[in-house]
Amino acid sequence: MAIAQPAARPANPRFSSGPCAKPPVFDLVKLSGAPLGRSHRAAVGKDKLLAAIEGTRELLNIPADYKIGIVPASDTGAVEMAMWNLLGERKVEMLAWESFGAGWVTDVVKQLKIDAEVKTADYGLIVDLASVDFANDVVFTWNGTTSGVRVPNGDWIAADRAGLTICDATSAAFAQDLPWDKLDVTTFSWQKVLGGEAAHGMIILSPRAVARLESYTPAWPLPKIFRLTKGGKLIDGIFKGATINTPSMLAVEDYLLALDWARSVGGLEGLIARADANAKAVFDFCDAKPWIANLAEDPATRSNTSVCLKFTDARIQDGAAFAKAVAKRLEAEEVALDVGAYRDAPAGLRIWCGGTVETADIEAMLPWLEWAFEAEIPAQG
Numbered sequence: 001m002a003i004a005q006p007a008a009r010p011a012n013p014r015f016s017s018g019p020c021a022k023p024p025v026f027d028l029v030k031l032s033g034a035p036l037g038r039s040h041r042a043a044v045g046k047d048k049l050l051a052a053i054e055g056t057r058e059l060l061n062i063p064a065d066y067k068i069g070i071v072p073a074s075d076t077g078a079v080e081m082a083m084w085n086l087l088g089e090r091k092v093e094m095l096a097w098e099s100f101g102a103g104w105v106t107d108v109v110k111q112l113k114i115d116a117e118v119k120t121a122d123y124g125l126i127v128d129l130a131s132v133d134f135a136n137d138v139v140f141t142w143n144g145t146t147s148g149v150r151v152p153n154g155d156w157i158a159a160d161r162a163g164l165t166i167c168d169a170t171s172a173a174f175a176q177d178l179p180w181d182k183l184d185v186t187t188f189s190w191q192k193v194l195g196g197e198a199a200h201g202m203i204i205l206s207p208r209a210v211a212r213l214e215s216y217t218p219a220w221p222l223p224k225i226f227r228l229t230k231g232g233k234l235i236d237g238i239f240k241g242a243t244i245n246t247p248s249m250l251a252v253e254d255y256l257l258a259l260d261w262a263r264s265v266g267g268l269e270g271l272i273a274r275a276d277a278n279a280k281a282v283f284d285f286c287d288a289k290p291w292i293a294n295l296a297e298d299p300a301t302r303s304n305t306s307v308c309l310k311f312t313d314a315r316i317q318d319g320a321a322f323a324k325a326v327a328k329r330l331e332a333e334e335v336a337l338d339v340g341a342y343r344d345a346p347a348g349l350r351i352w353c354g355g356t357v358e359t360a361d362i363e364a365m366l367p368w369l370e371w372a373f374e375a376e377i378p379a380q381g
C-alpha cells in the first residue's frame with residue numbers, strides 16, 4: 001500500500017560513501033587561505049603540509065614515534081605503496097570480506113605474484129580472525145566499505161607479532177578507534193570520514209614498518225611515485241611535508257578546515273559519537289521494519305560509517321532491480337543521493353553515517369526510505 005510522502009526533507013541529502021559529505025561548516029570561501037600559485041616547497045606550503053600531518057597525529061592520537069606521510073593517489077596509492085614496498089620478506093596472509101579487500105588480494109597474488117594465504121568471507125560475514133598467524137605479514141581492511149562489515153576491535157591482533165599488519169582504514173579513521181600498537185601500516189584518504197577531497201592518501205608507519213623498509217628491498221622495481229627509501233634509509237622529508245610529487249594545496253587547505261571542524265565537535269571522541277548516533281538511527285529503523293535488515297550479520301561487526309542494508313520482503317521479484325528503483329526514487333526526490341549498494345556488492349542500499357552527516361538528516365531521510373519502499377512494491381512489473 002503506497003503511503004504519503006513525508007512532510008520533512010533532510011537539509012543535506014548527501015549520504016555517499018565516498019567522496020563523503022563535507023563537514024557541515026564547509027564553504028568554498030573558507031579555502032581562500034590556500035597558498036595557490038605558490039610552490040608547495042615554499043615555507044607557506046610546507047607549513048600547511050606539516051600542519052596536515054601533525055593535525056592528523058593529534059586528532060587520531062597517533063604515537064610520536066610513528067611516521068605520517070601524505071602520498072599520491074588517495075587511499076589506493078597509500079595501500080599499494082605499502083604492499084609494494086614491504087611485502088615479500090616473509091609469508092603473507094590476505095584477509096578480505098568485500099570488494100576493496102578482494103582488490104588487494106588480486107594485486108598481491110596476481111601482480112606481485114606472492115603465494116599468499118588468502119582468507120575470504122562472503123558479504124555480510126567476516127573471516128575467522130582467531131585463525132590469523134601473526135608470524136606472517138597480514139593485510140586487511142578495518143572497515144569493509146562495500147559490505148558494512150568491520151573488525152570489532154584490535155584484540156585479535158598479536159601484540160608480540162613478528163610480521164607486520166597492513167591496514168586499509170580509509171572508512172574507519174576518524175570514526176572508529178584504531179589501536180596504533182597493533183597497526184604497522186595504516187592508510188586512509190581525506191575524501192572519506194572527514195569529507196575532504198580525494199587525490200592524496202595518508203600512510204602511517206610504526207617503527208617496525210620503518211625498520212622493515214630500511215632492512216628489506218623487494219625483488220621487483222618500484223616507480224618513483226611509490227619510493228619511500230633512498231640508499232636504504234627512509235626518506236624522512238616525506239613525513240615532514242616534503243611530498244614525493246606536487247600536492248594540491250587546495251585539497252590540503254580543505255583537509256585543514258575539516259581537521260578544525262573535527263576539533264570543534266570534540267575531536268576523535270566527538271566524531272565517533274556522531275557516527276555511532278547516525279548508525280544507531282539506521283539500526284533502530286531496521287529493527288522496527290520487517291522488510292529491511294543490516295547486511296552485516298554479527299552486530300559486533302556492524303559498521304558505523306558505511307551501513308549496508310538489504311531488502312528482505314518476500315514480495316520483491318528482482319532484488320537488484322528493486323534496490324536500484326528505490327535508490328532512484330530517493331535520488332529523484334533529492335532526499336538521499338548515492339545510496340545504492342556498491343556495484344560488486346549484493347543488491348541493497350548503503351547509507352554513509354560518518355561524522356560529517358547530521359543525525360537529523362538521517363532521521364529525516366528514513367521515512368522517505370519507507371515511502372520509496374512502499375511505492376516500489378506495487379510498481380514492480
Ligand SMILES: Cc1ncc(COP(=O)(O)O)c(C=O)c1O
Nearest residue numbers: 018074075076100141145170189
Ligand atoms: C576500503 C576502501 N579501500 C580503498 C578505497 C579506495 O579509495 P580511494 O578511491 O580514495 O583510493 C575505498 C573507497 O571507497 C575503500 O572504501
